[in-house]
Amino acid sequence: MNVYFDNAATTPIRAEVVDEIRNCMLETYGNPSSTHSFGRSAKAKLENARKIIASYLNASSKEIIFTSGGTESDNMLIRCAVKDLGVRTIISSKLEHHAVLHTLDELEKSGIKIKYVDTNINGQINYSDLENKLNENDSKKLVTLMYINNEIGNILDLERVGALCKQYQAFFHTDAVQGVAHYNIDVKKCNIDFLSAAAHKFHGPKGVGFSYVNNNCGINPFIFGGSQERGLRAGTEALPNIIGMEKAMTISYNNINQEKEYILSLKSYFIKSITKIFPHIHFNGYSSNLTQSTYTLVNVSLPIIKEKASLLDFQLDLKGIACSKGSACQSGSNKGSHVLEQLQRNSINEWPSLRFSFSKFNTREEIDYVMKVLKEFIE
Numbered sequence: 001m002n003v004y005f006d007n008a009a010t011t012p013i014r015a016e017v018v019d020e021i022r023n024c025m026l027e028t029y030g031n032p033s034s035t036h037s038f039g040r041s042a043k044a045k046l047e048n049a050r051k052i053i054a055s056y057l058n059a060s061s062k063e064i065i066f067t068s069g070g071t072e073s074d075n076m077l078i079r080c081a082v083k084d085l086g087v088r089t090i091i092s093s094k095l096e097h098h099a100v101l102h103t104l105d106e107l108e109k110s111g112i113k114i115k116y117v118d119t120n121i122n123g124q125i126n127y128s129d130l131e132n133k134l135n136e137n138d139s140k141k142l143v144t145l146m147y148i149n150n151e152i153g154n155i156l157d158l159e160r161v162g163a164l165c166k167q168y169q170a171f172f173h174t175d176a177v178q179g180v181a182h183y184n185i186d187v188k189k190c191n192i193d194f195l196s197a198a199a200h201k202f203h204g205p206k207g208v209g210f211s212y213v214n215n216n217c218g219i220n221p222f223i224f225g226g227s228q229e230r231g232l233r234a235g236t237e238a239l240p241n242i243i244g245m246e247k248a249m250t251i252s253y254n255n256i257n258q259e260k261e262y263i264l265s266l267k268s269y270f271i272k273s274i275t276k277i278f279p280h281i282h283f284n285g286y287s288s289n290l291t292q293s294t295y296t297l298v299n300v301s302l303p304i305i306k307e308k309a310s311l312l313d314f315q316l317d318l319k320g321i322a323c324s325k326g327s328a329c330q331s332g333s334n335k336g337s338h339v340l341e342q343l344q345r346n347s348i349n350e351w352p353s354l355r356f357s358f359s360k361f362n363t364r365e366e367i368d369y370v371m372k373v374l375k376e377f378i379e
Contacts, residue, residue, distance in 0.1 A: 002320040003366040008150055008178065008297050008357035009324055014203045014248060021205060021244040032237055033228060042239055049246035056253050057195070058186045059212055065229045066242055069209035070177040071099040073196035074144075076233070077173050077211055078103050080219040081142045081194070082112055085171060088139035089113040091130065095123050095154075095339050096146055097175055104144075113138070117145075123154050123285045123343055124292075130161070134168035141170035147185075148178035151339040151355060152285025153293035162191030171217065177201050177209075181252035182260070182296060193217050199241070203359070204248030208241035259360045264295040266358045266367065271298060273371045277378070278302055284340060284353060297357035299340075304378065309352040312377065316354075319373045324355040 004012065024045070030038030032046045051061040067073045078100065081087040092104060094116050108114045115133050118126040125145065134141065143165050147156050158174065165172040173194035176185060180195075181202035187195060194217070198209035213219060213232070225234025252259070271288055275281055284299040286292035304312065313325055325337075340353055356370075 001366070001369050002322075003362075003370060004322045005356040005358060005362065005366070005370065006322045006324050007359040007362075008201075008355060010200045010206065011203045011359055012361060013200075013205060013244075014251060016251060017204055017244045017248045020247040021240045024240040024243045028239065028243075032239060033226060045243060046237055046239055049242050052246050053210060053249055056181075056185075056249060057212060058188050060215060062230065063187075063213055063215050065211045065213055065232050066237055067209050067211055067233060068207055068238075069200070070097070070175065070196050070198035073198075073209055073211040074099040074173075074175055075103050076222040077194040077196060077213070077219075078107070078142065078144055080222055081171055081173065081217075082107055084219045085142075085217065086140045087112070087142040087171065089115065089141045091115045091117060091133050091141060091143045091170070093117050093119055093125060093145060094342050095119060095149055095152075096144070097150055097177070098338075100144055100146070100175055101338075119342065121343055123149065123152055123339065125156060125161075127157070127160060127164070131164055131168075134164055134170055141168070142173060143170050144173040144175070146178075147174045147176040148182075148294045149285065149339065150178050151337060152299045152343075153178075153287045153297045154285045155292060155294060158185070158190040158192065162189075165193075166191045178294065178296075181249050182256075182294065184253075184256070187212055187214070199245035199248055202248050202252045205241045205244040208238055208245050210245075255360075260295055262360060263358050263362075264290065266362055266364065267295055267298060269364055270356060270358070270367050273367055274298075274300065274374070277371060277375050282351065284343060296359070297355060299353065299355045301351040301353045302374075304352055306350055308378075312352050312354075315377050316370075316373065321370055321373060324357070325353065 028042050028045055030042040032043040050064045054061045054064045090104060104114050118129040145156055145161060162172055171193045174192055175196045177196060177198045180197040193214040195212035200206040221232050223234045228234055228237060280303045282301040284301060287299045
């Protein structure tokens with residue numbers, strides 16, 4: 001049996017999305033910037049997709065900028081806040097995705113002040129510390145905090161952070177890659193200025209995503225060339241992928257409640273099943289909490305001796321089971337998870353940690369198979 005429990009890294013594309021992409025490639029192949037009928041047809045589809053995507057966030061269509069994905073969006077939005085909006089202080093956390101953290105490292109070299117908000121042993125943001133840092137009277141500020149942590153699944157209180165940013169006149173960016181099309185997000189209600197998203201996290205195509213840019217934030221071009229994307233991101237738009245992203249987003253939001261309920265039941269079943277095998281298991285972050293973490297993933301540290309732990313990844317892969325050691329951006333390297341390091345787990349640091357993440361395409365039978373493999377491994 002092959003089991004794919006690595007949906008936080010990327011999700012399998014829906015068949016309906018593949019059909020939509022194929023039809024667009026075959027039938028709407030004009031350049032959206034061309035003025036002839038082929039171009040106008042492509043432009044109409046592009047703007048319709050933009051309008052639909054915007055509607056799910058309570059945004060206007062002109063606030064959606066298509067990009068290649070979450071990493072580009074994070075880079076674009078953070079750098080433009082510094083370049084164009086006078087931001088000189090950025091408040092973030094050390095649990096962010098590397099697309100944010102490495103961008104902050106580079107900006108710090110150029111003199112931008114970076115402040116990291118405190119987190120507790122489960123990785124939760126200290127909102128009082130955030131307010132204290134916002135209240136420090138220095139320079140124009142940007143807060144960049146991810147909506148849902150990609151490794152441990154912790155959920156940020158967007159409304160609370162947005163309200164604080166508004167109170168202290170700071171810009172608010174959130175990497176919502178793990179949240180868009182999994183949760184309802186109202187950018188206006190949450191006072192979000194910038195948001196990043198990627199289609200492949202919600203059963204869409206890879207290589208496409210979008211940035212939400214509040215219309216009141218006057219940023220300038222990030223990539224120069226043509227006048228595409230309101231002049232902010234030059235280059236011919238990847239229309240088939242954008243159409244596929246809109247289709248995937250529409251299906252997800254049309255079925256959000258029933259799919260959430262089903263996936264949450266899988267997560268709950270997984271937690272109960274693995275706890276029976278490992279009574280002393282440690283759940284990282286709030287990933288075992290069904291309300292304080294996303295319904296799509298669980299991050300565990302297993303009480304397995306170090307000598308045997310080194311073989312665990314190999315054994316799971318050999319048995320056809322896909323999950324992540326840390327995040328997918330690190331699972332192929334020898335570096336440990338920067339997120340788990342921040343949780344100060346002490347003796348548990350020696351235990352192997354795995355992230356299992358689920359989608360609508362998974363089943364209880366797959367969970368049973370994983371438990372069987374784990375049980376055989378420790379016997």
